[in-house]
Amino acid sequence: MSERMTDRKRRSIVEAAMHEFRTGGFDNTSMDQIAETAGVSKRTVYNHFSSKDELFDSIVERLIERVGVIPPFEYRADADLSGQLVKIATDLTSVVSDGDFQSLARVMMSRMLTEPEMGRLLTEQTNHLNHQLAEWLAAADHDKRLRVSSPEIAAEQLVGLLLSYAFWPRLFGIKKKTHRWPVKRYIEDLVRMFLRAYAVDDSKA
Numbered sequence: 001m002s003e004r005m006t007d008r009k010r011r012s013i014v015e016a017a018m019h020e021f022r023t024g025g026f027d028n029t030s031m032d033q034i035a036e037t038a039g040v041s042k043r044t045v046y047n048h049f050s051s052k053d054e055l056f057d058s059i060v061e062r063l064i065e066r067v068g069v070i071p072p073f074e075y076r077a078d079a080d081l082s083g084q085l086v087k088i089a090t091d092l093t094s095v096v097s098d099g100d101f102q103s104l105a106r107v108m109m110s111r112m113l114t115e116p117e118m119g120r121l122l123t124e125q126t127n128h129l130n131h132q133l134a135e136w137l138a139a140a141d142h143d144k145r146l147r148v149s150s151p152e153i154a155a156e157q158l159v160g161l162l163l164s165y166a167f168w169p170r171l172f173g174i175k176k177k178t179h180r181w182p183v184k185r186y187i188e189d190l191v192r193m194f195l196r197a198y199a200v201d202d203s204k205a
Contacts, residue, residue, distance in 0.1 A: 165178060
């Protein structure tokens with residue numbers, strides 16, 4: 001079997017598992033169901049994954065990889081603060097509102113009630129984003145372009161507002177009035193409000 005065919009079968013198994021875990025839950029899903037949904041034999045499933053837990057771990061890895069595609073939040077002293085923050089917010093929003101990312105997150109959520117470790121993994125990814133943004137804000141504060149006494153809290157505020165718009169409501173299928181706004185407008189308004197809150201009198205923003 002060619003490597004390309006093997007990769008396709010593996011991907012179809014993972015996608016089938018995502019569907020079954022999301023609709024029936026981890027405990028109620030069998031490898032037989034996954035094989036049937038993927039259109040492969042049970043033996044083929046086990047050739048790729050030795051257990052249901054290993055298959056679930058593969059899904060978690062995919063979620064973490066998706067977060068990893070967000071470009072690093074690099075502070076530039078010579079660039080407009082608003083433009084930099086808009087790009088950071090746009091990159092983050094693009095990933096967490098993506099359909100594939102949402103599907104992966106729902107699968108993790110389906111197991112969080114019985115496996116608290118899943119919640120820790122999801123929190124770690126959010127904390128990673130918060131830490132990157134906190135470093136960016138600390139650099140802007142050091143340059144006296146913003147006044148941020150606690151970069152960690154400020155970062156959590158901004159990321160939290162973005163997730164409350166682009167991630168959590170969509171994860172639970174909730175439609176908010178703000179979702180009628182263009183994403184670009186929401187982000188620009190949010191960044192404007194954020195910079196105003198942490199502005200200094202002689203800010204170069």
